[in-house]
Amino acid sequence: MHRDIQAGHAAAVDPFSAVADAVYRIDRSWHFTYVNAAAAQLLDRRAEDLVGRYAFDCFPEMAGTVIDHEYRAVLADGRAREFEYFSSPLGRWYEIRAFADPGGLTAFLRDVDAQHRTEQRRTAELAQLGAVLEALPPATVVLDGDGRIEMVNRAWTANGEELERSGDRPTRAGERYLDAMARYVDTEHHECIAAGLRGLAGTENQAGSTFTLDYPQQIGPIHAWYRLQAARVDASDRIIVTHTDITERVRDQEALAWQAGHDDLTGLPNRARLLQLIGEALRRGSGRAALLFLDLDGFKTVNDSLGHEVGDELLRQVGGRLAEQVRPGDAVGRLGGDQFLVLARDCETAEAAALAFRLQTSFARPFHVAGISVPLSASIGVAAAQPGIDRAHELLSDADTAAFAAKGAGRDRVHVFSPGLREAARWRLEVANRLRDGAVDEFVVHYQPLVRVDTGEIEGVEALLRWQHPERGLLTPDAFLSVAEETGQLIPITRWLLGETTRQAATWAEQGLALRMSVNISARHFSAETLVRDVRVALHDSGLDPENLVLELTETSVAEDPTRAEDQLAVLRGFGVRVAIDDFGTGWSSLAQLLALPIGTLKIDRSLLTAAARLAAGGTGAVLAAIVSLARTLGIRSVAEGVETAEHLQMVREAGCDLAQGYLLAHPMPASDVPRWASRVRAAGGDSCALALQTRSR
Secondary structure (H helix, E strand, O other): OHHHHHHHHHHHHOOOOOOOOEEEEEEOOOEEEEEOHHHHHHHOOOHHHHOOOEHHHHOHHHOOOHHHHHHHHHHHHOOOEEEEEEEOOOOEEEEEEEEEEOOEEEEEEEEOHHHHHHHHHHHHHHHHHHHHHHHOOOEEEEEOOOOEEEEEOHHHHHHHHHHHHOOOOOOOOOOEHHHHHOOOOOHHHHHHHHHHHHHHHOOOOOOOOEEEEEEEEEEOOEEEEEEEEEEEOOOOOOEEEEEEEOHHHHHHHHHHHHHHOEOOOOOOEOHHHHHHHHHHHHHOOOOOEEEEEEEEEOHHHHHHHHOHHHHHHHHHHHHHHHHHHOOOOOEEEEEEOOEEEEEEEOOOHHHHHHHHHHHHHHOOOOEEEOOEEEOOEEEEEEEEOOOOOOOHHHHHHHHHHHHHHHHHOOOOOEEEOOHHHHHHHHHHHHHHHHHHOOHHHHEEEEEEEEEEOOOOOEEEEEEEEEEEEOOOEEEOHHHOHHHHHHOOOHHHHHHHHHHHHHHHHHHHHHOOOOOEEEEEOOHHHHHHOOHHHHHHHHHHHHOOOHHHEEEEEEHHHHHHOHHHHHHHHHHHHHOOOEEEEEEEOOOOOOHHHHHHOOOOEEEEOHHHHHHHHHHHHOOOOOHHHHHHHHHHHOOOEEEEOOOOOHHHHHHHHHHOOOEEOOOOOOOOEEOOHHHHHHHHHHHOOOOHHHHHHHHHHO
16 A cells, blocks of 8 residues: 555656656666656556666667667766667667766657658768769759758869859858859849749649759859759759850850851841841831942952952952941941941931932042052942831832932932832832743834935834833833843843844845844843854844844943954954944943944934034034044944934034934834835935925925
């Protein structure tokens, strides 16, 4: 009874009865003096079976273990110990804390098997992850769930050493990753990185989610680029972040992008880049922009005569000079070949035209290449953005059209775009398409008689090409021949014209109307070197006597390549074909050229005839007579074109012209009307001049 009361009293005062941890005491002789309920349960023994017994008798497996060692240390020096112990019989890990007391020591045991095994797995994972990190070439860090750097690899450490040498503070394990990155990247990219990591850490993301960002970083004087790639580690809240140096790749991409947008020869923006710049300028608030389209005059001649190396250097110098002359903020580019473009931002028509004239003036100074002074000029088209034009191609097309007009006006000119030019450009496109698709079937030939001035006798006709356009009616050569020359259709058209006119002349000859046929030839035919063959084929197929064919050439066409023209004309003259210089007085022929070529006829242009008439009215002398006398001295017959009045006819008679043609004598007419007109002249006595004067006086 007394023992039960003592036991109940002891239980009542037992301070460890409600403690979850297992608690027991041993004395200095290693006998159990106290075991709480949790310890009894943990040790799988009843407390009364342990109290008073020698510990190694109860648990012989403890001998020589860490428990044996640590308990003896506590009993020896009185200092507390904390350690972990693996119980082989139980197959579990325990955390033990031992404290000295006056009679021995008190031990607290806690089952930490789950935590220990978790930590072991974590340690193994980290070891494995560490091995993987060390094998990764990019600088890599592992972040824990709080965003702190848990592990780094060797590459990251090496980068830190580089930063330290450049004066920056390196980032080490334990530091918050985002705080560290704030030192190396700008605010915009830092915000992107923070948002990407938050997204990876979010509960809605599954393991394997990734985030990628390219960002710039300044490392001392070096501007580098890195690709950040972050991913969640499977079955954990860790995030692994790699930083791959992509500086060379970015520089290569930038170089390729630059090359894609710039001209290899001059380094100026190319067509694609210019269109992009024009589009950006048009999209700006004001939309005020102008384009100057520069087409170099005569560059092909320079290139062919001095060589492509000199030509390339000349183009580089042109680009440099243009860049020096434009306003700050303007852009100079090369479209290709010998064409350049200036984008004048925030610029209206008047200011753009002034800029064009300044650029034109800059070409007055010759260019010096390879020790040679090379004169050069440019035809410049100006187009300012108009309301409703917001596409780069439209503005470029307008500037191109204006440059074409400047070129056609005589080169070294400035021409400002107008809507009428756009219509002309559309017409040229239509003509080019129709010529390519066989418009030759719509061509017709009209004939204007040439008559002797002294007798009025009909000597021949000039063939004048016309286009019977299905919508626009009868068109003169001015409306389509320039386009035919640009598109390479002029020679086929001339070849057709030679065949058509020689057949017609042969037909008239068979009908008793022998007329010399005059046909206009372009300089392109000399360059192609097919003129001799084409004339021979036409004469052969038609059967026309070569003496009855006259080839008319302008002064300009001969002057472009006099040597080539002389050679081919000499061959033609050798088998009987006659040669005439047309539009004399509008070009720059020299006596030497006239004497060198096998010319039989000189056709005096109507403009010279009109000028001579004005001079004659002012009493300044017989200018026309001097020209005719010069031609006769050279053994060349003269033809006065544009005889439209009785006064004109009187003047050419007094000047001694051999032949005349013009509206006074006869208008151009279809082939079917020529015999009827000739019949009327014969019926009137055979003098077409007298008939014309008689008809005019009525």
